[in-house]
Each structure stands twice: as structure tokens, then as C-alpha cells.
Amino acid sequence: MSGNDKPEAASRVTLAEVRAAHERIRAFIHRTPVMSSEVLDARLGGRLYFKCENLQRVGAFKARGAHNAVLSLSEREARAGVVTHSSGNHGAAVALAAANRGIPAFVVMPLSAAEVKKRAVARYGAQVTLCEPTLAAREATAQRIIEATGAHFVHPYNDSRVMAGQGTSALEFLEQQPDLDVILCPVGGGGQLSGVAVAAKGVDPRLRVIGAEPAAADDARRSLEAGHIVPAGDPPTIADGLRSSLGDLTFALIREHVDAIVTASEEAIVEAMRLTWEVMKLVIEPSAAVPLAALLEGRLEVGGRAVGIILSGGNVDLDRLPWGQSARPR
Amino acid sequence: MSGNDKPEAASRVTLAEVRAAHERIRAFIHRTPVMSSEVLDARLGGRLYFKCENLQRVGAFKARGAHNAVLSLSEREARAGVVTHSSGNHGAAVALAAANRGIPAFVVMPLSAAEVKKRAVARYGAQVTLCEPTLAAREATAQRIIEATGAHFVHPYNDSRVMAGQGTSALEFLEQQPDLDVILCPVGGGGQLSGVAVAAKGVDPRLRVIGAEPAAADDARRSLEAGHIVPAGDPPTIADGLRSSLGDLTFALIREHVDAIVTASEEAIVEAMRLTWEVMKLVIEPSAAVPLAALLEGRLEVGGRAVGIILSGGNVDLDRLPWGQSARPR
Numbered sequence: 001m002s003g004n005d006k007p008e009a010a011s012r013v014t015l016a017e018v019r020a021a022h023e024r025i026r027a028f029i030h031r032t033p034v035m036s037s038e039v040l041d042a043r044l045g046g047r048l049y050f051k052c053e054n055l056q057r058v059g060a061f062k063a064r065g066a067h068n069a070v071l072s073l074s075e076r077e078a079r080a081g082v083v084t085h086s087s088g089n090h091g092a093a094v095a096l097a098a099a100n101r102g103i104p105a106f107v108v109m110p111l112s113a114a115e116v117k118k119r120a121v122a123r124y125g126a127q128v129t130l131c132e133p134t135l136a137a138r139e140a141t142a143q144r145i146i147e148a149t150g151a152h153f154v155h156p157y158n159d160s161r162v163m164a165g166q167g168t169s170a171l172e173f174l175e176q177q178p179d180l181d182v183i184l185c186p187v188g189g190g191g192q193l194s195g196v197a198v199a200a201k202g203v204d205p206r207l208r209v210i211g212a213e214p215a216a217a218d219d220a221r222r223s224l225e226a227g228h229i230v231p232a233g234d235p236p237t238i239a240d241g242l243r244s245s246l247g248d249l250t251f252a253l254i255r256e257h258v259d260a261i262v263t264a265s266e267e268a269i270v271e272a273m274r275l276t277w278e279v280m281k282l283v284i285e286p287s288a289a290v291p292l293a294a295l296l297e298g299r300l301e302v303g304g305r306a307v308g309i310i311l312s313g314g315n316v317d318l319d320r321l322p323w324g325q326s327a328r329p330r
Numbered sequence: 331m332s333g334n335d336k337p338e339a340a341s342r343v344t345l346a347e348v349r350a351a352h353e354r355i356r357a358f359i360h361r362t363p364v365m366s367s368e369v370l371d372a373r374l375g376g377r378l379y380f381k382c383e384n385l386q387r388v389g390a391f392k393a394r395g396a397h398n399a400v401l402s403l404s405e406r407e408a409r410a411g412v413v414t415h416s417s418g419n420h421g422a423a424v425a426l427a428a429a430n431r432g433i434p435a436f437v438v439m440p441l442s443a444a445e446v447k448k449r450a451v452a453r454y455g456a457q458v459t460l461c462e463p464t465l466a467a468r469e470a471t472a473q474r475i476i477e478a479t480g481a482h483f484v485h486p487y488n489d490s491r492v493m494a495g496q497g498t499s500a501l502e503f504l505e506q507q508p509d510l511d512v513i514l515c516p517v518g519g520g521g522q523l524s525g526v527a528v529a530a531k532g533v534d535p536r537l538r539v540i541g542a543e544p545a546a547a548d549d550a551r552r553s554l555e556a557g558h559i560v561p562a563g564d565p566p567t568i569a570d571g572l573r574s575s576l577g578d579l580t581f582a583l584i585r586e587h588v589d590a591i592v593t594a595s596e597e598a599i600v601e602a603m604r605l606t607w608e609v610m611k612l613v614i615e616p617s618a619a620v621p622l623a624a625l626l627e628g629r630l631e632v633g634g635r636a637v638g639i640i641l642s643g644g645n646v647d648l649d650r651l652p653w654g655q656s657a658r659p660r
Contacts, residue, residue, distance in 0.1 A: 281644035314611035
């Protein structure tokens, strides 16, 4: 199967695969804590539980899917290393997973990627190749590296091994907080939401699973309404992890398992991010704030229920915070 | 004993009192998690464990001491409520503790106190009285409130009930991480350091307990050297929680139980604060960064040891961060 991952990648993700992924990656990832806040509970009128994937290795849930993909490779597939393209957390996650397996990693990043994210990838020993900030340039650059090195491609989300890995956070979440009524998680390309939905509905079919995305990047909501994938274009949202379009694999699972998609304005995303920092003392990135932002805007009736929110990541450029410039004194 | 807490306040704090405090306050405080970071361990060459009191109620360890003091009061002492003066976390902590006991709280705050801290105190239902930003004005204002209301005074640190309460974090820390070789904690007025030292040395006399303070506010170090309390003056440090002078009760215990005081420059405090945000994804205030700052500057040989650090609080004005203005783009 070397050089052609289609048969495996196209297989549908099941609860059993998510459980197998969890066993496979357990030694390499953190079992992240679940936190709550009385201040937020009082404000929103329910019980909110936050799964802190911002405290995950590489600062994001992406460590789960990348480890599952890299550790799933046969010796022969793994030998020449792995390649991916990513503007952020997935690149660092693949770099770390490859380092843990002792194989090379090649990460294609857009020139526009945040410095902090480039440094994170390089820190784990990956070879970073910069390219123009378009999907076409990223794919072409990755393809050239595959041809030159024979490295195995790990897509950031449209890959069943990645999706199964991302779903492991939901397994832990439901062990840590078994009475959840709803799980909200951000949706960009859909790798996390699809894996989480398969895992959560598999464990407890009564559980509602809801995706949250920026109103300015509501391609998942529109895709579900249209019945086919509506491309994201180049959406103008601060939630830089959620600018991708759905893939065919993630779309199929989201269509089957996800109950609804809710959206949040840019203002609410910034407010939710800041509120999480101020009240919970947790550094989260804008993408991770989208579910809480949707709740702040009343997009989902909380009404006393136990609502689980996945804080998907905490990688943010501390020199470019989206608030307070004008309010800064000296 | 109403209106005169001297006999109780002057009693020396013992391990038994810290244990009793822990039982007393347990239902009202969080058992905060202990976190670690491979990045920081690699950088400093040891195993670092962080006790996350920034995740404590009111965002700081102060919730412990305030609850112990307020819950220790007799019905008669408590009836007219409690009064304190504080520029920050202790005021919010007393306000919360009083709310939990169902008695009034009066908090004297300097006009210069951060807005976020005034809001926190008011949020818990305390009556806030503003005064000039001098110790004399704070004490005089508190005295007037005592005379007008009969409320019971709870000093921010120089009170054995407060000190015993602050020491409870060390009990938890050693339960959570029994192999610690050293505990570092910030020192301002010394309420936390003295309580932590009594508790930690009581549990394990081999453990080293070290205070950390800004080099710009090194009155604790100078007091130990001089053998008497050297007043802090009005030290120019960003660590606003550590500007107080020691009290007679805290000084006596620190002298008896603390192994050393280390200092950190202002630059290292900012670096340690930012590093904690970036790597650990934890919002901490400058005072909480001082122990790590001292390690970054090599003030203590880490050398493979298990070093416990108390992250004392996370209340920081997000509009006034001490970095990155010039690096900020638009």
C-alpha cells in the first residue's frame, strides 16, 4: 500500500477505530483535564465543562490525529518519513509524532504562517518548506516532496486515521464527565468534529453533537444545508484554524452524525476568547473560543444542561492579541 | 475576644493548624491541579511541577487564607461582618469567604487598584471603599469602618489564621507530588511563604522551602540578612502582589523555616510570565512568575531535582500586558 493510502483513508471511521486509536496514541499524548467555571455557568445558565486540548502536546488536539496516523503506518510506509501541509497546529503535531516514531517529517507551510507556529514545527525537528499561501501551492509543494523523498502523506483532516485520532478526546471527555448532554466542538476541515461525533454517538447515542464555526466561515453549515460540500473560499475570520473546507470523508460523517452547526460572530469569538483567559486563566486560540462564542450569542439553548466544550488549542501569538490596543496606557 | 484578635493572631502556626485549616476550607476552595511542561523541564534541566493556584477561587491562593480566617470566627465575631484592606486578590478572597458565610464584607482598596480587581471584589457582594494609595490611608480607612460597623479585621497576611490557610496549598502539593525536593513560592508580605514553609517542613523536614521575590523588592532577603524586618518602601516592580513588607508573625516563621530567598530581575519576571502563557497555556500574573524567573536566571541549581513552584495567581489586566506593544502590527 506504500505510496497509496486510499483504501485505508477511505474506510469509514467507527467507534472501534477510535478506541483502537486511543490505545495506540495513549503513551504519546496527554489525558487533558476537564475544567469548569462558576462564573460562566452562572452567566449561561447551565453546567459547562471544558476539555482542555489547549493543554495537549503541541498545544492542540491535532497531536491526537497525527500520532494515530503516524503510528498506524507499516514499517515500509514509515521508512521514508511523512509529509503534510499545514499553516499551524497539524504541522507541529506531525513533526512531534514523526520524532516519536523516529522518522523524518516534512512540513509545508505558507509564508504567511505565524512565526510562533513555524518555530513550533522546527522545534520538533521537522524540515519546513515554505510556499505561497494558497491551497494549490501547498498541495503542489507537498507533491514534489513526496516524489523526491517517497514520504507518506498525512492530510490535516480528510484521513480516517486522523479523524479517528481526533475522536479520542471525546472518549476521554465522556469518561471524565459521563453526564454530558451535548458536546460542542469547532469545525474547520471537520477532522475533529467527525471523529468526536463518531466517538460520542457511539458511546451514547442520546448525546447531541454540535459543530461551531465562525459566521464569516460558515461553509460547514451551508454544506449540510446544500447536501454537498460548499467550499470555504478564503474566509475573513480571526479563527485561523477554521478556514478550511470540509473534505469528502469528514463531510460524510458530519452529515451522518452531527446534529447541528451553530455560528458565532467575530466580535463574540474575541469576547469568548478573552473571557476564557480572564475567568478560566486558560490561554486559548480564537478557533477554540468559537463554541463558547456561539453560546454567548444564544445560538443554543443551554437551559440547565451539561454542555461539553472542546477547547481545541492554545497556540496564539501573544504579540498580536485581538483586543485592548487603544485601551493600553503607556 | 470580639474586636481584639491579638491572642489568636499571635499564636504560632503549626502543621496541625494547617491541617485543621484544610478541613475547614475544603468545601469552599478548589483542589488545584499540578501541571508540568517538557519544554520547561528540558530548558532548566530538572523536573518542574507547578501548583496552579491561578486556577483557585478568585484566581489566587488568597482564597485559602481568607476562608480559613472568616470560617474560624465565632458567631459573635462574625456577626457584624469582616473588613480588610487590599489592592487586589485578598480583598476578593475575603469578599467571597464572607459571602460563603453569609456575613457582610467591607474592603478598602486604593484608588489606584486595577479596575479588574475592583470589579472582582464588587462581584462577590462586598462593599468597596476607595482611599488614597498609601498604607496609612488604608489602615485609617479600615479603622473607621471597624469603629462604625464593629466588623472584624482580617489582615492580608500577618494573621495566623490567614497564614495557616495559605499553607494548605503545600499539603495538597505534597499529596499530589510526594517526591518534591524543593518548593519555591513568591514572597511579598510573607503570608503564603510562612504557611507553606510550616506545612512543607512539617510533612517532610528534608524538603527545602525557598522564597522568591523581585530584585527590585528584595526586602524579605534583606530582612533575613539583617535579622529584623526591613520595610519594603514603595518598590518599583511589576509584581504588584509582592510590594508589601513582612509582618512580625510572617517574619518569625520565615526566619525559622525558610531555607533561602532568591531574587529575579524585572526582565526575567516578564520573560517567565510570557513563557508560562506560551508554553503552559496558563494565564498567570507577574507575581506568580517570580519563582520561574529566578530559575531562568540561574539563582537556584535545579540539577535534575524535582522542583515545586506555586503559581500564586492569575489576575492580570489583559489590556496592560508587559510585552509586545512595539511588535504589534496594525
